[in-house]
Amino acid sequence: MAKENFYTAVDIGTNKVCAILARVGSEGELKILGTGIAPSQGVQKGRIESINEVKAAVAASLEEAQRYVGREVVTGVYATISGTHISCLNTKDELRGFEDLDGVTSQQLHHLIQSSFPHVDATQEVLHVIPIGYEVDGLAGVRNPTGLHATNVQLESHVVLGDATTIKNTVKAIEGGKVAVNSLVLQSLASAEATLTGDEREMGVVLVDIGAGTCDVSIYRDGQPWYSTVLPVGGSQLSRDLAVALRVPYHIAEEIKVKWGHVMPELIRADEEVVIPGAQGQPKRVVKRRGLCEPLHQRMIEMLKLIMLRVSQAGLRQLPTGGLVITGGSAEMAGLKQLVESNLGGRVRIAYPDGIVGLPSQLRKPAFSAGVGALLWGIKHQGEKRTYQNGEKTLWGYKSLARRFGRSKERVTR
Ligand SMILES: Nc1ncnc2c1ncn2[C@@H]1O[C@H](COP(=O)(O)OP(=O)(O)OP(=O)(O)O)[C@@H](O)[C@H]1O
Ligand SMILES: [Mg+2]
Structure with missing residues (x-):
């Protein structure tokens, strides 16, 4: 088996x-060779707070995944x-004054994409520059202008930025021995890759x-990512609320x-009772299940409001x-689909990686x-290896290309 x-x-x-x-088989099918799961410590709300703890968890998960193969094969992750x-x-980036001999060439588009990397200050790092669509001589929504005769080609890109120090720490927590980071992927964009259908992306969707x-949010429009954000809330808050309400330790509440x-x-029978384990020498207790669920309901409503606030900050008045x-x-929280449907309306889907051979x-x-x-x-x-050290190194010849094609840049901040 070749390493690559x-x-x-x-x-x-x-x-x-x-x-x-994993590896990709001869028919293009995905072959999962091994999976490793390690409990995470040292991560708070998605942010690495203890490099050593994360390093140990990453190493343990990689070791477990490679056990199935029987040897160390991981070099880039x-x-x-x-x-x-x-x-x-x-x-928005523009290709102007180029020689239109035979229409727009794929090489010119490639350079336009590469030159879309924005300048950032030393505190930030560019994680993604994703082409959204082209405008050709004022005509918007062009997916691929290759071959078109034009005098002005504009490219709109979705750019994701992160804090340079946090990114450096993430890379440091993963790299070691033979293992290097090929590329970092925003969690919501990764989840979208595994779950969204082509139709959902085209219709517009909030993932x-x-x-x-954390709640990792990405909004897709016309097939492409258009807005991405991260909220510092998640399931651990539901468990914490329950721990306080029931006066039990966190792991029992979980x-x-x-x-x-x-x-x-309201979907739970009013008389349904459950026995909850006793903690710290206390005996077991019988509680009404409906009452137990009340703080979970409140917290989830709160989380949905925060998500919808970001959706409106992105410029959408309602769900796409x-x-x-x-x-x-x-x-997997029971009742989530019904809660969202009754509060927000619109189409709701609980998703998991599916349709992957x-x-x-x-x-x-x-x-x-x-x-x-x-x-x-x-x-x-594959083949796109990034370095995360901030500044010019991540820009892939950006300046020289800008000079060559007379690029101009306009920023549309969301
Ligand atoms: N059946 C279930 N019902 C309710 N909650 C569940 C269920 N199964 C898992 N969870 C919750 O899912 C959360 C873990 O989800 P996940 O593994 O996606 O988190 P993570 O990727 O480690 O964290 P994050 O992405 O937020 O940094 C926990 O809060 C857990 O309680
Ligand atoms: Mg996660």
Whole structure:
């Protein structure tokens, strides 16, 4: 087996670190070779707070994933990144004054895309520059202008930025021994890769990955990502609220939430009772299940409001036609679909990695959307090796190309 056939994704979450090792078979099918899951420590709301703890969890997950292969094969990984340091903007770049001999060439477009990297100050790093669409001589919505005769070609790109120090720490936590980071992938874009259908992207959709510590949001329009943000809220808050309400330790509240939790208490029979374990020498207790679910309902409503606030800050007055697609471990919260439908209306789908040939059943769960998506992202963007050191090094010859093609740049901040 040639080394370059292997693809590895590492999803660093607040709850778990997940490594997935795969290769693409001769028919183009995905073959998962191994999966490793390690409990995550040292990550708070998506942000790395203890490099050593994360390093240990990443190493453990990679070791477990490689155990199935029987030898160390991982050299480059595609890793997810999240946290409230993430911001986005959409830029417009222009190709002007180029020689239109035979229409726009693919090389000119390639250079236009490369020159879309914005200048950032030393505190920030560019994570993604994703072409959204072209405007050719004033005609918007052109997907591929190759071959068109034109005097002015504009490219709109979705740019995702992150805090340079946080990115450096993330890379440091993963790299070591033979393992290097090929590329970092925003968690919501990774989850979208594994869950969204082509129709949803075209209709416009809000994708939310609700994990333990963060809600990772990406909005798609006309087939492309258009807005990305991270909220510092997630399933751990639901468990914490329950722990306070029931006066039990967090880990017991977590168990109770998964077993009996429901975010639509009105759908629970009023007389249904459950026995909750006693903690710290206290005996077991019988409580009404509906009452137990009340704080979960309140917190989830709060989270939905925060998500919708970001949707409106992105410039949308309502959910797009594709609606809301929810994934991440907390998407399994009982009653979530009904709660969203009754509060927001529109189309709602609870999603997990699906429609991927060769994907084993244990990865077809909402909690693995980001990990599987990062793997798909890596396969799609293979060969793109990034360095994350801020400044000129990430710009891939940006200045010289700008001079060559007379580029002008306009920023459209969202
Ligand atoms: N059946 C379930 N019902 C309710 N919540 C669940 C269920 N299964 C998992 N969860 C919750 O999902 C969360 C973990 O999700 P996930 O594994 O996606 O998080 P993560 O990726 O580690 O964290 P993050 O992406 O937020 O940094 C936990 O809060 C857990 O309680
Ligand atoms: Mg996650």
